[in-house]
Amino acid sequence: MEQAISKKRTLKKIISYAPIYLMMLPGLAYLFINNYMPLPGLVVAFKDYNAKKGIYGSDWAGFKNFTYLFKTDDAWIITRNTILYNLAFIVINTALAIIVAIILSELAAKRLKKFTQSAILLPYLISSVIISYLVFAFLSSENGFVNNTLLPLLGITPKNWYAEPKYWPFILIFVNAWKSVGYNCIIYLATIIGIDREYYEAASIDGATKMQQIRHITLPLIVPVVTMLTLMAIGRIFYSDFGLFYQVPQNQGALYSTTNTIDTYVYRGLLQQSNISMSSAAGVYQSIVGFILVLGSNLIVRKFNKENALF
């Protein structure tokens, strides 16, 4: 009897919320289409894909696509590149963002502070296609600023930048830092501004120098945020910025050894070489390892601070 009443009550409640559900429907439907409907398509990685037969009509291939993929050098190269670039980005971007945030927070020249903040955030808003044009203006072997003006000035012979893979780790790390330092320092800056000024006043009365204040007050107090952001970044270590790795090296084959990541490999397999089976195997590999890493990093973040975890 009681159960029936409570059931009735729930039903009534659901009905009273009908307009709300209706409002939520378009968004939920979009997520269903964009994020859930593709999931069954993951089986294509286990198929011998034939466009005529479609995903589900194609013959099963078991783990053949994966064995092929991991037999090639590509699997190793793309995994190595993706992880090493991300590690370099995490270390360099974090260090740079913290330094910039600390200086910005202490800078007495307010106009310079405002100007710098505006200037360094702007690159973040530029599309990777246009970033590739900017890089090209510097590095083009015929017309680039570096080859035509900078290197002759230093007495160094011009280099064919788009044909020499060894320079690209530095170029890409630089471009990435250039693009994201303004964005990355925002959260650190907000954290530092949130620190109680009394700590600094007390320290300064006790005769602590600026560097000592930074070392013993600012840095310890931003450690939790640094830890959190780093953990989140490690969770995404299997994903790369497709625009950065595809557009900026201008998809030059000669540079693949140092510019190919999982994302660019999957794309090239899909559209350029029409090698859907191999490409989807790499995609599944990324989805699964990526999922484990995101999940793991989130569980750790949750232990520190529930608010900051994704779930």
Add this chain to the structure above:
Amino acid sequence: MKTREEKVFQAVGAIFMIILAAVALIPIILLVIASFTSNNAIVQNGYSFIPKEWSLEAYEYMFLSSNKIIKAYGVSFFITAVGTVCSLVITTMLAYGLSKRDLPGRGFITFYIVFTMLFNGGLVPTYLMYTGIFNIKNTIWALLIPNLLMNAYNIMLAKSYFVTSVPNEILEAAKIDGAGEFRIFVRIAVPIAKPIIATIGMFVGIAYWNDWNNGFIYLTTNTDLYSIQNLLNRMIQNIQFLTQNSAGISQAQQGLAQIPASSVRMAMAVMGILPIVLIYPFIQNNFVKGITLGGVKG
């Protein structure tokens, strides 16, 4: 009273910031100068901060000799406007519902949304689904729908704003006065949530304006639908194709002569950045606030 140490810190800090700001802006300045350089000067001396010969030829060519660029600009503005509006409507409606604490099924719906942040099928299944089932290849839908229309981060951002800043008492009072849920949402919740809606709208708008990925993947034959980003992208590809696949140098040069010259390319890139730079002073504060709100999750 300033100590010597403080003075040194301020001086070093100021110099470092000036260098940083310069490094951030110099590439953009070079791009702008290159677009105002005569093509001959670029061919002779390369892209330079102090061109041998200034010229407006790139812009004249762009606006007078070709309607491709204006068309692509139109496409970019169209998808940015339509995409942002649609995105805001479905995102805020979903987030508003999610902010109702006693909504039956709230836990499941939250999981349904958060899961999309943790796991996704990736490019291949998404591509096969959109082209196979929805046939969006070479249609305007390809620029509007895949991935850009809504994402879980923005839903969560809007949801927490509704939870913390829209007082439940006001909503309840309106309900007692007999206002319907949709009316309450439009008349009360949305006006209060304006700041977060503006922030999300800006994130989404920039993403649409800058997107080249969807056009790149789905617009294979219908180049009429190219946005400015796709047009810029196509130009790089064409040049590579010619330099890599032409039988001889003369053939490559013949092909290259057909493509807008070096200065025109840079002028087009300038046009691609221009709207962002123009609205930048107005959106910057909002943008920074949005990132801080999204906090660690952003």
